Amino acid sequence: xxxxxxxxxxxxxxxxxxxxxxxxxxxxxxxxxxxxxxxxxxxxxxxxxxxxxxxxxxxxxxxxxxxxxxxxxxxxxxxxxxxxxxxxxxxxxxxxxxxxxxxxxxxxxxxxxxxxxxxxxxxxxxxxxxxxxxxxxxxxxxxxxxxxxxxxxxxxxxxxxxxxxxxx
Amino acid sequence: xxxxxxxxxxxxxxxxxxxxxxxxxxxxxxxxxxxxxxxxxxxxxxxxxxxxxxxxxxxxxxxxxxxxxxxxxxxxxxxxxxxxxxxxxxxxxxxxxxx
Numbered sequence: 432x433x434x435x436x437x438x439x440x441x442x443x444x445x446x447x448x449x450x451x452x453x454x455x456x457x458x459x460x461x462x463x464x465x466x467x468x469x470x471x472x473x474x475x476x477x478x479x480x481x482x483x484x485x486x487x488x489x490x491x492x493x494x495x496x497x498x499x500x501x502x503x504x505x506x507x508x509x510x511x512x513x514x515x516x517x518x519x520x521x522x523x524x525x526x527x528x529x530x531x532x533x534x535x536x537x538x539x540x541x542x543x544x545x546x547x548x549x550x551x552x553x554x555x556x557x558x559x560x561x562x563x564x565x566x567x568x569x570x571x572x573x574x575x576x577x578x579x580x581x582x583x584x585x586x587x588x589x590x591x592x593x594x595x596x597x598x599x
Numbered sequence: 600x601x602x603x604x605x606x607x608x609x610x611x612x613x614x615x616x617x618x619x620x621x622x623x624x625x626x627x628x629x630x631x632x633x634x635x636x637x638x639x640x641x642x643x644x645x646x647x648x649x650x651x652x653x654x655x656x657x658x659x660x661x662x663x664x665x666x667x668x669x670x671x672x673x674x675x676x677x678x679x680x681x682x683x684x685x686x687x688x689x690x691x692x693x694x695x696x697x698x
Binding site: 437447470497559582 | 604649667669675676679682
């Protein structure tokens with residue numbers, strides 16, 4: 432069983448620590464959100480290096496793809512503290528994009544490499560995704576159905592909360 | 600790699616999130632700090648699932664991601680409603696409302 436190399440882990444850990452601090456310390460919410468994207472991509476890399484491929488892909492799709500876009504949308508709608516009109520964070524933007532791309536490619540490499548040359552999986556029966564799917568739809572079926580109901584409730588709640596009412 | 604390393608990393612993330620919740624004034628940054636907390640718990644689940652050779656932890660992570668999505672949707676809706684009503688998302692302002 433191939434284990435994750437310590438060098439990879441320590442690199443990822445240092446970057447995750449840095450971007451977590453930046454999420455909290457960044458001056459504008461947009462920068463915080465972008466560092467949170469980087470954080471989530473790096474976490475997906477950690478998951479992939481732990482052979483949790485399905486969770487890694489879901490992390491990128493749902494967390495970095497959907498939830499963070501929601502955050503950025505709200506930041507855009509609220510146009511909170513006006514940033515200086517001069518673009519002075521170009522270098523930071525490039526660095527962020529490069530790091531996110533590298534993290535994403537590493538995760539993709541880990542996930543694809545396993546399907547090209549399947550490693551012996553410790554849990555009986557098939558790949559990681561297969562094991563997760565079996566567990567999710569057999570043992571945790573009720574929790575799965577309740578989760579779908581929870582999402583429906585959250586959708587209705589957010590529509591009701593943001594609906595414009597007649598002025599009180 | 601022993602799982603303790605992963606737990607230590609999760610602890611660092613958790614501390615960052617708690618600091619953000621307590622020190623920052625911007626509601627959106629506070630919600631992003633909550634996301635940091637949830638992610639540190641996810642990391643513990645995945646590392647423990649690897650350490651024990653069970654997949655249950657990864658299924659739990661999927662549920663946590665679902666709940667995080669719901670929490671973000673409802674929380675951001677509340678942020679928008681508050682912004683519409685008071686014109687600010689500074690938590691200091693809400694504290695002053697209480698008198």
